[in-house]
Amino acid sequence: MKWFKSLSVAAMALAIVTTGVSSANAASSLSGSIVINGSSALLPLTLQAKSEFQKLNPKVKISASSAGSVTGPQAVRKGIAQIGACDWDATKDVPGFKAFEGQIATPVAVIPFAAIVNSDVKVNNLTTQQLKDIFSGKIKNWKDVGGDDADIVIVNRAFGSGTRVNFQLKALEGGSIVSTGSNVKTVKSSGEMKTNVETTSGAIGYEALAYVAGSKMKALSINGVAPTEANIINGKYKVWSYGYYMTKGQPTGVTKAFIDYIRSAKFQNGSLKKLKFIPLSAIK
Template sequence: MKKWIKPFTAMLMAVSLVGGLGGAMTASAAKSTEKGKIVINGSSALLPLTLQAASEFKKDNPKVKISASAAGSVTGPQSVRKGIADIGAVDWDASKDVPGFKKFDGQVAHPVAVTVFTAVVNTNVGVTNLTTKQLQDIFSGKVTNWKEVGGSDGKIVVVNRKFGSGTRVNFQQKALDGKDFMSKGDNYKEVGSSGDMKTTIETTPNAIGYIDLPYVTSKMKAVSINGVAPTEKNVLNKTYKVWGIGYYMTKGQPTGATKAFIEYIQSNKFQNGSLKKLKFIPLAAVK
């Protein structure tokens, strides 16, 4: 009896392994059946998320080509409307009217991430906290020197995003309570993307701007607002208010590879994995 137990056990293990491998091969094959091309345009705040998701998705779907660019949130749904993009990445729900922008009829909004926005300053600025009123005064041009808000003597350089930026929409509405930005002056700069904002803040002494957390580096300082730091913890405990939900807009309900890609970025695997590592917050965490 003992003589054939081990061979029989080994045979069972082999059958089990073959079955397991067959299942894995079937699952892998199922993952790779999607094919086609997905064109994504829009929010530069969401670009790190889009690029990471695309890299992961293409590993399991090698027949799908994904191209992504970022020229500002409003260009996302505009590109979808024109038929030159399958997905428009935007920092607000563009299927509804928001201050300054009419809704894009016929488009469906798919939430993909919670984005935390923060005021940022160059590392030479000695200020780490500002009140809502101080931010309003700085970005409107009323306050022009850091010593007026507790910093050392230095002329403030205000860096703003161009009109159409979703980061600008969120920061203006939630950090400035809707107050207007200044729009000109020798201490005023305007940039076209989150990447441009990052570079400008890092390299411009006395500069202040705003950006989403994935772009914050050691060459700048994220500023607390009313004593509350821009962290995931403070968003979830409802003490930090400057955040928003990022969306992928599609013309009608998506199908094929586009649908599969959106489902991947909304999946628990991605939401609780790479998305969190990139300093975004999972959608389920704020429900």
């Protein structure tokens, strides 16, 4: 009898181990490839999710690049990407861009945006009107907004940038952005924006908060309200947007699995928050 009981216990243990191995194998049997293009604001999030997802699913290959939000749904429409990362819902018209028909917009994160300045700028807060006057080219010296007597250098994102779309609509209330002049630069990505503002004395630009932490630039308050997670959640700070993954129709297969992972509670409340994005569930 004791021998029989021992054998039964051993059999049960083996069954549990075997089941665990089978489950692990099943979990890692997912295979396929995903090409992601579009938003540079979302790129840090995409790269982190890619790294984690590929460790869990080593048979999956993911390539990610960024050339501005509008290139995301464009790449999906052309069939060269399965996911188009975009800082607006590209199934709807926004100023300057028509809706991309036949695509599905799945929100994956809340993106806080901020006006940013070089660390030598002695201004910490600007009003909406001051921002509008600076970016339209009306105000050209920091002394006119409480800073030192120094030229303002405007760093712009190129047309097609989701960061630009959101900043112009929400921080500038749709106001104009000057595009030419000796004190104006235009850059193609969030990374280039970060580099230019950090290295250019008197520079001002706009950026997703994911690029600001630990950098040689600072995010400004707008109308006395700082660009923090708490102020976005309580409705005081308005310069933010949902970040979307655009797909041709409803996502399926490995594409759906990756999007489900980035939307999972574990990722949203873990890596996503560490990167200074805000979980979808935080906005009611």
